Amino acid sequence: MRDVVKGLLDQKLNASFSRRRFLQGSAALTAVTVLGSPRSASAAELGGPLNYFGWDGEHGANVAKTFLDDNGIQLQASFQVSGDEALTRFNTGGRGTIDLMTPNKDFQRAILESGTELFAPLDMSRIPNAAGLFPAFKDASWLTKGGQTYGIPLIWGDExxxxxxxxxxxxxxxxxxxxxxxxxxxxxxxxxxxxxxxxxxxxxxxxxxxxxxxxxxxxxxxxxxxxxxxxxxxxxxxxxxxxxxxxxxxxxxxxxxxxxxxxxxxxxxxxxxxxxxxxxxYYWEDAYAIALDAPNPDNAYAFIDFMTSAEANAAIATELGSGCTVEAAMPLMPAELTSIYPYDIVRQADGGLLGTQVxxxxxxxxxxxxxxxxxxxxxxxxxxx
The missing domain is CATH 3.40.190.10 (Periplasmic binding protein-like II)
Structure with a gap:
């Protein structure tokens, strides 16, 4: 697996790439499908559309292709170009049409603190792979409110x-x-x-x-x-x-x-x-979140859990040139990539600056x-x- 993930670094960056358009990235990396998956145990509940609205590249179409195909899920992706665009779409006819979003931590923090409707509280029993997150991402202050969790971190980094x-x-x-x-x-x-x-x-x-x-x-x-x-x-x-x-x-x-x-x-x-x-x-982090009134919540939960596996998290972090959020993903990534991010921060339960910085x-x-x-x-x- 390490060799396959490392191969993503060999994708020549002649093609444009992005990490997060909130920080003015370009188009997504050209990548290959790196993971297969057994058919989901809850396959009877899966299939049909999965409507994504978030940062280009974080929809994981390459990493999750076999998972999506095996479970009959059609990923329908639209991309935001600003940090608050998901809220605008949600409030202008998009409620009930969006399943999956990828908010950055500052935007998610602001939404939760204001009590604005957008994110659905997550049933963590449906995302068992989240148990493998680095300490900083478990019960992170910008992801939780009132004892409930609203996001599962995907990638992170600094500037x-x-x-x-x-x-x-x-x-x-x-x-x-x-x-x-x-x-x-x-x-x-x-x-x-x-x-x-x-x-x-x-x-x-x-x-x-x-x-x-x-x-x-x-x-x-x-x-x-x-x-x-x-x-x-x-x-x-x-x-x-x-x-x-x-x-x-x-x-x-x-x-x-x-x-x-x-x-x-x-x-x-x-x-x-x-x-x-x-x-x-300064530090940033992007997470998967499920929209209130999501039309395909089963697909969304299964997708998030798959992408939070060590292998998938290593692959998407490598594809996007970012830090992984799952601890067991780190050994699967190229050392030349993991060495450029300060992982000591995410090993702290409070996340240090990552947790407090806005x-x-x-x-x-x-x-x-x-x-x-x-x-x-x-x-x-x-x-x-």
């Missing part, structure tokens, strides 16, 4: 800087330090308002960089503007960002993705990761705290300036 070690011997302590003229013509970042504003808000000292006043938001944009003269390009995706560095057009990627080091390695270029010592990094801003204004739409508008103004 370090990625750089050419022949050019730099490390990264500076703070993101604002990238304003130094020595970085002129060397920087690249992705077209991601949330991640970039968050790290620069943290760098200028915002107590909670996910909750900014209008003045704090402008201060973060001003900090970004001080760095902009050094930026070669704002890449459309993580794949584009990696290509810019592989070509040598830039040597430092801000708030990147650890898997970009593997992309570069495939193309004969050495890149490494580093985290500003003062500002740190990156996504609120959807609605709250007193003097501006909403996500204000971040997007500010980012657009930054790009045009």
């Amino acid at each position: 370090p800087c990625v750089y050419n070690p022949d050019k730099w011997d490390g990264v500076p302590p703070k993101y604002t330090d990238f304003a130094d003229p020595k970085y002129k013509g060397e920087l690249v970042m992705t077209d991601d308002p949330f991640g970039n504003i968050w790290v620069f808000a943290k760098s200028i000292g915002a107590e909670d960089p996910s909750k900014l006043t209008a003045d704090q938001l402008q201060a973060a944009i001003d900090a970004l503007l001080s760095v902009k003269p050094n930026i070669v390009t704002i890449a459309a995706s993580f794949a584009d960002m990696a290509d810019v560095m592989v070509r040598g057009d830039a040597s430092m990627g801000l708030a990147g993705w650890a898997y970009q080091t593997q992309i570069a390695k495939e193309k004969g270029v050495t890149l490494v990761v580093g985290t500003p010592a003062v500002d740190g990094t 990156v996504f801003p609120p959807q609605e204004a709250d007193a003097d705290i501006v909403p996500a739409s204000a971040w997007v508008e500010a980012w657009q103004a930054f790009k045009l300036s």
Whole structure:
């Protein structure tokens, strides 16, 4: 199994790929079917549609193909392009049509805390493979409410800087330090308002960089503007960002993705990761969730349980270049992939920063705290300036 999963890394990244479009990924990895499965014990209850609405690539069509075929399940996938789009669809005629979603942790936390209807509480007896999750993902605060669980983590990761070690011997302590003229013509970042504003808000000292006043938001944009003269390009995706560095057009990627080091390695270029010592990094996680009034709950439960097996979790994490969430999946993955993520965090019962950190801003204004739409508008103004 390890050799088969490792083979996914050999899929050349000439095709575009994605991990999470919330952070401006591109299209999904081209991959192969890696797993077969025995026909489900509850096969009599399975079959027919499984309606997926979530991040491109996380529907697991390649990994689960044999499972779906064996159980007569037709995966019907539609993809979101923003973190809150599932809620919009649910509230505009989609209720009763969606089975499976893949919310990121900040969005799921916000929905549960607000009491907004979207996620169905899960019957954990129908997902026995969830017992194998890393400690951080069992009863995680962003997945549970009132003693009930609403999501099963699929993949996770962080956002370090990625750089050419022949050019730099490390990264500076703070993101604002990238304003130094020595970085002129060397920087690249992705077209991601949330991640970039968050790290620069943290760098200028915002107590909670996910909750900014209008003045704090402008201060973060001003900090970004001080760095902009050094930026070669704002890449459309993580794949584009990696290509810019592989070509040598830039040597430092801000708030990147650890898997970009593997992309570069495939193309004969050495890149490494580093985290500003003062500002740190931020962490993300995506989970499977079942929608309220899902029309095909049996298919959804069986699919989630299958994808939470060690083999399937290893395969999907490898396909998406991310951290696995099932502990027994880790030995099945290529060491060059598992070595680039800080697994000590997910071995902690509380998840450390992963469990407490919030990156996504609120959807609605709250007193003097501006909403996500204000971040997007500010980012657009930054790009045009």
